[in-house]
Amino acid sequence: GAGVSQSPSNKVTEKGKDVELRCDPISGHTALYWYRQSLGQGLEFLIYFQGNSAPDKSGLPSDRFSAERTGGSVSTLTIQRTQQEDSAVYLCASRLGSSPLHFGNGTRLTVT
Amino acid sequence: GIQVEQSPPDLILQEGANSTLRCNFSDSVNNLQWFHQNPWGQLINLFYIPSGTKQNGRLSATTVATERYSLLYISSSQTTDSGVYFCAGPGTDSWGKLQFGAGTQVVVTP
Numbered sequence: 660g661a662g663v664s665q666s667p668s669n670k671v672t673e674k675g676k677d678v679e680l681r682c683d684p685i686s687g688h689t690a691l692y693w694y695r696q697s698l699g700q701g702l703e704f705l706i707y708f709q710g711n712s713a714p715d716k717s718g719l720p721s722d723r724f725s726a727e728r729t730g731g732s733v734s735t736l737t738i739q740r741t742q743q744e745d746s747a748v749y750l751c752a753s754r755l756g757s758s759p760l761h762f763g764n765g766t767r768l769t770v771t
Numbered sequence: 772g773i774q775v776e777q778s779p780p781d782l783i784l785q786e787g788a789n790s791t792l793r794c795n796f797s798d799s800v801n802n803l804q805w806f807h808q809n810p811w812g813q814l815i816n817l818f819y820i821p822s823g824t825k826q827n828g829r830l831s832a833t834t835v836a837t838e839r840y841s842l843l844y845i846s847s848s849q850t851t852d853s854g855v856y857f858c859a860g861p862g863t864d865s866w867g868k869l870q871f872g873a874g875t876q877v878v879v880t881p
Contacts, residue, residue: 759819
């Protein structure tokens with residue numbers, strides 16, 4: 660079956676512009692996560708959605724970052740007024756309950 | 772939140788060698804997972820192992836939840852095993868966010 664799908668796969672933007680990153684989780688998965696991975700680094704938690712509960716936003720690095728999950732499925736991560744330090748690979752993952760986590764291939768964001 | 776420590780940070784193996792990677796947690800875990808990130812950046816789930824031992828081919832994992840650690844064993848390593856190995860565990864909520872360790876970079880040489 661289809662896995663977690665992220666788009667775009669690559670995004671180059673100018674400093675100060677806004678960007679939107681999209682994640683389509685595996686159908687039926689109730690939990691959705693966003694992580695960020697800078698070059699050569701580990702995974703930094705950003706935000707977590709579980710069903711209809713309020714999202715856990717504790718990992719968002721600043722108020723320029725926000726995320727939504729519409730209809731319990733597709734999620735969009737928005738970064739406003741991008742900065743060069745926002746350059747990273749943004750990874751989305753989903754799972755059903757406490758089952759194993761499935762990752763998408765990520766969006767590589769480059770801020771010039 | 773929970774702290775996750777992985778060791779060693781780097782590992783160089785000759786093809787055919789065995790190795791053990793370790794993951795320590797600052798608190799008890801009930802939803803521990805191991806992942807492999809290949810050189811192309813894809814993250815693949817290897818094991819979901821809150822406790823006990825599991826095996827998948829040349830890889831196996833053991834979690835001792837009461838002692839807050841997990842081990843990943845690679846036997847008869849192959850060059851395709853190269854990449855970064857991450858462990859991840861949640862906080863007190865078993866369905867909550869997963870905190871990742873910094874990873875172990877493994878290079879298997881022919």
